[in-house]
Amino acid sequence: MKPSPFEYSAPASLEEALEVLAEAGSGAKVLAGGQSLVPLMNLRLAAPEHLVDLNGVGSLSEIRADDGGLAIGAMARQSTLERSTLVEELVPALAHAASHIGHFQVRNRGTVGGSLAHADPTAELPMILLAAGGRVTVQSKARGARAVEANDLVRGYFTTAIEPDEILTEAWFPRLEGAAGWSFQEVARRHGDFALVAAATVVRLDGDTVADAVIALAGVADRPVRAAAAEELITGEAPSAALAEHAADAVRGELSPTGDVHASSEYRREVAGVLVGRALSEAAQRAQAGS
């Protein structure tokens, strides 16, 4: 388990990184925290010809309030999400979900941008981005910066809308405001494992009824998905245990997950419903408490 040979560049600025990446061509890969890429390289399941290491690009690590939300530099470490008061204040679900990523030694290196660009279908961060309705900024030397909305970002298993010459530079999460509550639920085989199924919900209340709801899931498809039918079903209704159950069934109805060695398709469908039910109840309670 030793990686194949590769060229290595450690640019000191984003401009330089974009330039190196453009020149290196399609065999190049961006190295962020390396907590997903390097295991694949050690197993020789990935063998990039050229690694462009972003760890020297200091400008990409900033976390700041911006545009009514939270802007997080791509190289911000996952461990900083757990400790940041700004994250806790603006997007609490993100702080909470971050603590479920691997183990703390992995989060000390793993980055927000790296997780989003890697697009593991069971990963926490792409699902939270989707649930929050956020977006990412990607940049290339040739075409400059562009925004990619969360629901456009992931295109399939470990596949994103990011072009080979582009670098994900920043993620933006809208602030959770008003009478809104969130919840994050996950089932994993062991503490710190990738989720078998995870669910993130945001419920916004208008008086006693649901004004709008977002239900996002991981581990149930080739990418993080929203359960649109269930979202629609609960909108305009008063939150209740029965409604959550109803939504859970609707979620099960709209999913056809693929099974793997850890859990079957049937399991993922069933438990997606369970977690959505729990997540809706918790999010509604938080919304009621916050309003």
Added chain:
Amino acid sequence: MSELTIPRGKHVGARVNRVEDPALLAGEAKFVCDLTLPRMLHAAFVRSPYAHARITSIDTSDALAMPGIEAVLTGSDITAYPLSDLVALEGLQKTPQPVVATDRVRFVGEAVAVVVARDPYVAEDAAARVEVDYEELPAMTSVEAAMGDDAPLLFDDLGSNVVFQTTRTFGDPDVAFASADRTYRRRMRGNRFVAAPMETRGVLADFERASGKLTVWSSNQMPDLLRVTLSAVLQFPAQKLRAVAPHVGGGFGQKMTTHPEEVVVAYLALQLGRPVRWIEDRRENLLAAAHAKEQVIELEAAVKDDGTILAFRSRCVGDAGGYSFNQASALIEPWYSATLMPGVYKVQNYEFEVLAVLTNKTPIGPYRGVGWTPGHTIREMLLDEIASDLGLDPAEFRQRNMVTAGEFPYKACVGQVYDSGSFIESVDKALEMIGYEEFRAEQESARARGCHLGIGISPYVEPTGFGSEAAQQQAEFPFPSHDNATVTVDPTGKVTVALSVTTQGQGHKTTFAQIAADTLGVELEDIAVVQGDTDTSPFGMGTYASRAAVIAGGSVALAAGEVRQKILDAAGVLLEIAADDLTIESSRVSVKGSPGRGMSLGDVAMAAYWAPTTRQEGKDPFLSATRFYDPKATYGNGCIVAVVEVDVETGHAQVKRLAVVEDCGTVLNPMIVEGQVRGAIAQGIGGALYESIVYSETGQPLTTTYLDYLLPTSTEVPSIEVGHLESPSPLTVGGIKGMGESGLIAAQGAVVSAVIDALDPFDPEIEELPLSPDRVLRSIGRISG
């Protein structure tokens, strides 16, 4: 003083910190992967991607042409006899395994070529460039498929994939079943799980051409057997072969038998005349190092309405993988399941059928609690079912059928003679520790609020101190299973204890020093324990089967006793007093009752070596003795009680509490005993809930990384409370019984039973392990398909 008695001074039985710890904590301890030699080369294996195939051609030219490559060898380039098992049980077919495949591969991961390079990275580069053409053959991934009428054969000349089949009957099970009030039957597919030591396997071999000496450092539990095996398969003179097991990072049985890679690396060193090192990576360890445990077991019980178990009938089918593995054989699992099935219960009518079947999976080898683990688990599952059906408390039902204190020695129907024990008492104590009555109340109130708790009770008896008699009692043939120790007091009065058993973390350098210290009357720091090197240790079998404490402990006590007598004899001459009137304490030999009259052990030793006047006619003055010990069969016992919580909506089960009572006879060092028990239980928790080697239908292993093969971590293993009972063996030196495997043997059953108990309101149906969330939901019908 009888030879069976050992002196109990301040060391034996004390909670002594380990002398091993400082070097390990400082990162100074050297494992095979830490050893380097000048001009050392690195080996990497090319392994079959197919479960079953013919090798049609191998092209090594691209790999050989790469810079930094010293050699690329295929199976036909290697002159070595194939490896085979050493089990002399009639009817067992032999399946010789070439150390590198020549024309046929029988499991994914079987080596087909080996690359030697100046750098391990480059070795892997070149391994990827070896071109092997295969003609794929149909793969069989279950015993059912391999036993089918049209099943393709793994060994054409055997005519069947079943390499062993036999039936044994004890008492009259037919009559017992016919006269029973009720009969019960259960079938279980025990999961394939693996030792997964933190240190993978590794070998470093060095051949000095001029002297003709071959040294092989290997992460191995049985260096003497490794040496003898290498000598045999390589036709290399044993007197010039040295095998060394340096610090070994866990073995748990996987590192007992000689693996093909050990032969290959030794061969490479011989051929190339340069040191060659191979360090297994984790993927290889999960792919190609011996797997363990997988069996399909059916068990029936005949029971009276009053809860008396009249008889058992079992059928244990071992899934052996591609070869009946070197040394241990395909029987390592099903035979031991079958023969110990009655366990702690007084069942004298029993019939078993044992089959061992080849499949296209990694060969099965020994792993802590061989065979006993799945057999124990299914028996305890069946007993829970019976208790529930009869409306009896599961603890009381078990105790009603157990061998009682007054019945030892008790001869089990298969032939084991339980020398002593505390079967019933250990259950009582474990239940008391867990608070059984309170738990039942808590369980009821928790259930009312939708929280599902369960308890599992798992009493065990474990054959320990595996000597020839124990081997005879378990395996029907007296596997020559003994060990030796040499105890030497040097002229300065300091002590060296040389052992033939090896350590993989069990703390031998501490426990055996404790025995020697009390026998010789010296302090621990006066003693050095050496082991794991065939040049400096006496011959012996090594470490496996919970035997080291009994056999090495016994041989150290015997040898140290003999040396003590020599010291006393010499001191008697010097002090002009009868040796019997002398004693040794804190390295001082003195007259009993007159501590002022004496001399230091160093002075006595000095004189014994260099003053001819101390010598006595007919006595060997050398302050050294080597003693052989092949103990009588002895059995440890105990009971594990586990409490779990199951989320019946997600299927997630978590062990909340665990209590264990261990009776291993005389306890040498309670801290080490507790450590062994807890570590083994963690592995049992793994086997119950997390660990499983999974294959696809085409024989592709799907669990070759630590992301897919799930070992329990500190968040999955609860704090484990350990209680001790001591029923010293009347048959062994010091009453030592040994232990180490029981935690794994019994914990899987305890946890599985606890999950079933938690799911009781939902009538769970469980036939396969481990109890993953998926399997839990399936068992209660929440999902299907």
Added chain:
Amino acid sequence: MGKAAITLTVNGAEADGLVEPRRTLADFLREDLALTGTKLGCEQGVCGACTVLLDGQAVRSCLLFAVQAQGASVTTVEGLAASEDFDALQKAFSDNHGLQCGYCTPGVLMTTRALLDTLSSPSENEIREALSGNICRCTGYHGIVEAVKELTAAQA
């Protein structure tokens, strides 16, 4: 793919190397600097045996390339063993039987060091969670957890 010259601080002393970019930090420490206390258990970032401190933070040295440590400060178990407070660490682990074969131990100690630096008065659950990224196959974790509890209590 040429080699790169690197300079970093390892256990307080300057260390130089000429490495292929693909050389992992773990291999650089073990093979090039002969600091073999750091162990490899899975080379996938799961088992934690290779845990070292990189600029004071616990990281997996099997998932870092040596070239990435250019200019950084790395502490391995050998550095820890030379530190002032190692005696307390050693005593706690030995007294509580927090190791058996010892192969995972260097990684466990580095995690423990990081935990002691970041958490004050952690609960047993917090300790267990912090240790969950270090797999031990021998001890069942009991002795490790007890040792860390003792150390955190002494620190509080």
